[in-house]
Amino acid sequence: MKRFRVRLTWIMIVMIGLSVTAAGFLMGKTYKDNHIAAQEESMLREMKVINANMEWEIGSVEETAAYFKQKATTIKELTGARVTFIGKDGKVLGDSDYDAAEMDNHLDRSEVQQAQAEGAGNAIRYSDTVGQNMLYVAMVADTKQKPSNFIRLSYSLASVDSSVNKLWTVLIAGLLLLFLLAAAVSYRVALGLTRPLEQITRAARRIKAMDYEVRVDIRSKDEIGELGAAVNSMAEGLQVQMNRIQQNETQLYSVLDNMASGVVMINPEGRMVLLNRRAEEVLGFEYREMVGRHYSEAKQQYELSQLIQQGLDNQRPLHDEITFYFPEERLLELNLVPVYETDKSYGGVLLVLQDVSAIRRLERMRSEFVANVSHELRTPITAIKGFAETLLGGAVHDPVMSQQFMGIIYDESERLNRLIGDILELSKVESRRVPLQMSPVDLSAFLNRSIVVMESEAAKKSITLETSIAEGIYLEADEDRLRQIIINLLQNGINYTPEGGHVSLVASLTTREDGIEMVRIRISDTGIGIPKKDLPRIFERFYRVDKARSRVSGGTGLGLSIVKHLVELHKGTISVDSTLSIGTVFTLELPVIQY
Known part of the structure; x- marks a missing residue:
């Protein structure tokens, strides 16, 4: 844009310079032509006065030459112009500056020929004798006579040339001053034109670089001002559109990424x-x-x-x-x-x-659950139906057999009742429809009460219940659900421990890696143990390591699954470690304070 400004300034200067120079040339030429024309008119008037006082018929040649010489000399003294008298035949009769006898015939002079044709004539030519440009004006002495004598006056144009030269000096000096003034004015005008264009250009470049916050500060109401307003409107429109596009793009990518x-x-x-x-x-x-x-x-x-x-x-x-x-x-x-x-x-x-791996796995688990529930329900129902039919068939009259069959029907109905209860409990726990009533629990007193509950069942198999519970531990938990967890794990240990075995409960305080205090409860037994291949699945619904023994013990296969879900509701973890024929250890970790 600076180069454009310089070019515009030079163009304006050149245009002004050419205009002024042309005007100077025209003025100089007009001045010179007018000056020469005025001189010609003055010389014609002088020649008319001279002609009025002239006598052309004198006498002898000597007298005629002396007369015209004397007249020419006198007139030159009066007018300052060179005077020449020319005869009809072109012979010089007398001249104020030269000897007429030695001068050439002047009939072929252009001013003489013009005067002969028109009555008066003029010519400008360089005089080798004087070494200057001379103005020659001639007129006929008698317009009625053809041919006629001629009077010619000539003036040096040195004064005219000097005046024109002075004029050119003034013009050149003025032109230089005008150039300087024109340069300043042109630069100012160019700056006024290009500075708004520079702003618009810079704004256009920033808009091209996707900077739509740029605005042009042009307050004029001319075409450039309208252009600046149009650029501002365009930038504002683009900014709104790009903000909308970016917002939509951000929303789209946010939706896609999430x-x-x-x-x-x-x-x-x-x-x-x-x-x-x-x-x-x-x-x-x-x-x-x-x-x-x-x-x-x-x-x-x-x-x-x-x-x-x-x-x-x-x-x-x-x-x-x-x-x-x-x-x-x-x-x-x-x-x-x-x-x-x-x-x-x-x-x-x-x-x-x-x-859809998880979905298909859940569908498979659902199908397996339905199949397992159907199988588990069918077993006691079949037993109840079979023994009831036997009693109806006449066995009711046998006291011993009827008593035995009635006992079996009662046990199977109890098993059926426990199964249905566990299924409903598991359904509530899995659906998170179990509201936990959190309260501070004295762990030592709570666990000792749970051990007392299980002592009678352990005594039936001569199993020793051992405890090691740290004093002064409190945790935030749902006491009923926590008791359900502990009783289930203790009962599980008693059921799978042979007579005369041991079941122990150890409770202590520990700290997790992230600094959260945890209560660790370990319930171990000296039972039959669990094969390593079955350990990952023991918390699944209806999964049994030994199906025959589970049914004998009265288990439904849902207890550990319920325990796992209740532990997770307390934001805790449960793990198992077992060795065949040695025993099993369940490790339960619960946060002291629910977070």
Whole structure:
């Protein structure tokens, strides 16, 4: 813009200089022409006066030469002009400066020929004798006579040239001053024109660089002011649009990044153009690694590549479930839909990946649960029905057999009642519909009461209950649910410990790695133990290590599952460690204060 300003300034200076120079030339020429014209008129008047006092017919040649010489000399003294008298034939009759006898015939002089034709004539030419430009004016002595004598006056133009030179000196000096003034004015005018344009240009560049907060400070009401206002309006409009686009883009990326499903967009050429965070986790590669690259470059299963290619070729929705083994084994539900742009052109495909491993696992667990419940309910019902039919068939009349059968029916109905109760309890616990009534619990007193409850059942098998409980420990818990946890674990230990064995309970205070105080309760037994292959599953519903013995002991297979859910409701953890034929240890950790 500075170069433009300089160019504009020079253009204005040159235009002004040319204009002034042309005006100077015109003025000088006009001045010179007017001066010469005025001189010619003055010389004509003088020649008319001279002609009025002249006698052209004198006599002899000598007398004539002396007369005209004397007249010419006298007139020159009066007017200062060179005077020449010319005869009809062009011969010089007398001259104020030179000897007429030695002068050439003047009939061929241009001013003489013009005077002969028009009555008066003039000419300007350089005189070698004087070394100056001379103005020659001639007129006929008698316009009625053809041919006629001539009078010619000549003046030096040195004064005219001197005046013109002075004029040129003044003009040049004025021109220089005018140039300086014109330069200042031109620069000021150019600055006034270019400075707003510079602002507009800078603003346009910043708008091009996506800086839409820029504004042009132009307050004039001319065309440049209107242009600046238009640029400001454009920048404001673009800023609003870009803010809206950025807000929509942020919302879109926020939605995509927080979706539970993986989303991958692939253009018609097969290149990945969009990949959200969940898709990265599911497919096992990062956004920057694959965006812009062909989907076949992703190290994935052949089935996925085949599905994508089929969707790109057919341009119709596809659905499938594929088991993935990288980065870990999982079952994915794939939905592939074609994408069309606003102009209805084909824009590629959108792949939505949903990890349904947990859903399918829950469906399988639900099916297994229903099957297990049906089986567990059918067993006591079948026993009750069978013995009831036997009694109805006549066994009721046998006192011994009827007493035995009635006892079996009672035991099975109790088992059925416990099973239904545990199923309802587990359902409430799993659905989080168990409101916990938190209160401070004196752990030592609480555990000692729980041991007293289980002493009679342990005594039936001659099992010794041992305790080691630290004093002064209080924790925040639901006392009824905590008792349910402890009684269940103690009962489990008693049931699977042979006669004469030991069941111990140890309670102490510990601190977790993050600094939270925890109560640790260890319930161990000297029972049959649990195989290592079964340890990960013992907290599952209806899972039994020894199904025959579990039924004999009256277990429903739901106790440990209920315990695990109640512990989690207390924000605690439970773990198990066991060795066959040696015993089992359940370790329960609960926070002292619920957080």
